[in-house]
Amino acid sequence: MKLLTKTTFYFLITMVPLLAVAGFYLVNQFSKEINYRSDKELVSDEIQWIQYLETAVANGTTFFLKTPELSIFPTDADVDEYATITTTYSYSKTKNEDIPYRQLAQVISISGNHYQIYIRQSQEQKAALESDVKWIMLFVLAGLFAATLIFNWVISKRLWKPFRRSLNKIRSAELQKMEAMHFETTNTEEFNELNASLNYMTGKIYKDYVNMKEFTENAAHEMQTPVAVVLSKLELLLQDNNLKEEQVQSILESVAALQRLSKLNEGLLLLAKIENNQYETTEEISLAEITKKYLHLFNEFIKEKQLTVQTTFTGEFKINLHPILADSLISNLLGNAIKYNYTAGMIEISVSENHFHISNTSLLKPIPSEKLFKRLKNSKESLESSNGLGLAIVKKIAEVKKLGITYHAGNGLHSFDIIREKGRKEQTL
Numbered sequence: 001m002k003l004l005t006k007t008t009f010y011f012l013i014t015m016v017p018l019l020a021v022a023g024f025y026l027v028n029q030f031s032k033e034i035n036y037r038s039d040k041e042l043v044s045d046e047i048q049w050i051q052y053l054e055t056a057v058a059n060g061t062t063f064f065l066k067t068p069e070l071s072i073f074p075t076d077a078d079v080d081e082y083a084t085i086t087t088t089y090s091y092s093k094t095k096n097e098d099i100p101y102r103q104l105a106q107v108i109s110i111s112g113n114h115y116q117i118y119i120r121q122s123q124e125q126k127a128a129l130e131s132d133v134k135w136i137m138l139f140v141l142a143g144l145f146a147a148t149l150i151f152n153w154v155i156s157k158r159l160w161k162p163f164r165r166s167l168n169k170i171r172s173a174e175l176q177k178m179e180a181m182h183f184e185t186t187n188t189e190e191f192n193e194l195n196a197s198l199n200y201m202t203g204k205i206y207k208d209y210v211n212m213k214e215f216t217e218n219a220a221h222e223m224q225t226p227v228a229v230v231l232s233k234l235e236l237l238l239q240d241n242n243l244k245e246e247q248v249q250s251i252l253e254s255v256a257a258l259q260r261l262s263k264l265n266e267g268l269l270l271l272a273k274i275e276n277n278q279y280e281t282t283e284e285i286s287l288a289e290i291t292k293k294y295l296h297l298f299n300e301f302i303k304e305k306q307l308t309v310q311t312t313f314t315g316e317f318k319i320n321l322h323p324i325l326a327d328s329l330i331s332n333l334l335g336n337a338i339k340y341n342y343t344a345g346m347i348e349i350s351v352s353e354n355h356f357h358i359s360n361t362s363l364l365k366p367i368p369s370e371k372l373f374k375r376l377k378n379s380k381e382s383l384e385s386s387n388g389l390g391l392a393i394v395k396k397i398a399e400v401k402k403l404g405i406t407y408h409a410g411n412g413l414h415s416f417d418i419i420r421e422k423g424r425k426e427q428t429l
Helices: 003-056 124-159 161-171 175-180 189-238 245-275 287-297 299-304 323-339 390-400
Strands: 070-074 084-092 097-110 113-122 284-286 308-313 318-320 346-351 355-361 404-410 413-419
Touching: 003 070, 003 097, 003 113, 003 124, 097 124, 124 161, 161 189, 175 189, 189 245, 284 287, 287 299, 287 308, 287 323, 287 346, 323 346, 323 355, 323 390, 390 404
Parallel strands: 308 346
Antiparallel strands: 070 113, 084 097, 097 113, 284 318, 346 355, 355 413, 404 413
C-alpha cells in the first residue's frame, strides 16, 4: 500500500467518526433550540390565557373551551405548581399519519375553581425543517469531506514531488554516470536529510566503483604478466633433454595448472567488469552471426569428436551487447556443448528473433539447479580443466541484458534457452 493511500486511509478513519459526531451534535442542538423557543411561546400563551380567565370568571361563570390546539375546562384535580411540557402525537385523518405536537399541561386555580389547561403547538413544520437541515448538513459535510480528501490528495502529491524526483533518479542511476548525479535541496527538512544521505551514498558508490575498476584493470595486467613469464620459463625448461620423465610430468602438470589459473583470472576479471558495467556499447550484435562464427572456429573440435550439428536460423536475435560479451556468451555455451559431448554425439542450435536454443547429447548427469550457475561449484571441479566460471559468465550477461535463461536435461540431452522477454528493458553496457 502506498504511503499516500495509507495517510488518506488513516485520515478517513479519524475524520468519519468526528464528522458523524459533529453532525449529530449540531442536529441535536438545533432541535433543542427549536423546542426551547416553542416552549417559551407555550408558556407565554398560558400566561395570557390565565389573565383572560381571571377576567372571564370574575362574575362567577364557569369557563369551558376545547379546540385541537387549546383545551380549558374545570377539573377536580389538584393544582400543579409548575406546567408540564411534553411532546405528543395526534392522528391526522387528512394526512393519514401521526402529527407531533409540543404540549403544555397544568392545573391552575382561578377564583377558587380548578381548571385544566392544555395548550398544543404543532411540530409538523419543525419536523420538516429538521429533515431539511439534516439533508443540508449531510450534503455540506459530504462536500467538506470530499473537498478535504481532494485537498489532502493534491497537497500530498505536491509535497511528495521531491521524493518522486529522487526516486526516479535512483531508478535510472548508472554507475558510469553516478559522479554527475546530484539530489536537489528542497524546502522540506526530511527530504533534505534524505537527499543529503543519497548524495553521500552515490558519491561513495561511485568512488568504490572507480577503485574496483582500477583494481580490475591493474589486476588484468599485473597478474597475467607473471603467469605468462612462469609459463614461458617452464616451456623453456621442457626443452632440456636432461630432464627425467618424472620431472617432465611435474612440469607439464605445473603448466596445466598455470594455464588454468590464467583462464580463471581472465574469467573472474570478466565477471567483475560485467558487474561493474565496464563494457559500454550502442552496437547491435546478431547472436546468429556470432553462432556461425564460432561454429567455424570450433569446426576442428567438432570433427575430432565426429559430432553432428543441426542448425536452424529463422531470425537474427539482435541485441545491444559488447562484442567481447557476445563472444563469451556463445563460446561458453557452444564450447560446453562440444566439451561435454560424447563421440558421434549431436548438437542442435536454433536462433529466432527472441529465442536462442542450444542442446547437446551427453552421458553426464543433469546439473543440480543449486549448482547450475554457481562460480567454482566445488573443490573437485577446481582440479578439472574447466574453471567453473563459464555458465556463471553466461548467467551474468543474461541478467545484465534482462534476458531469461533456462536449463533442461532429459533423454540424454542438455539444453539451454535464452529468451528475450517482451516488455523487459535491456540495460546498455
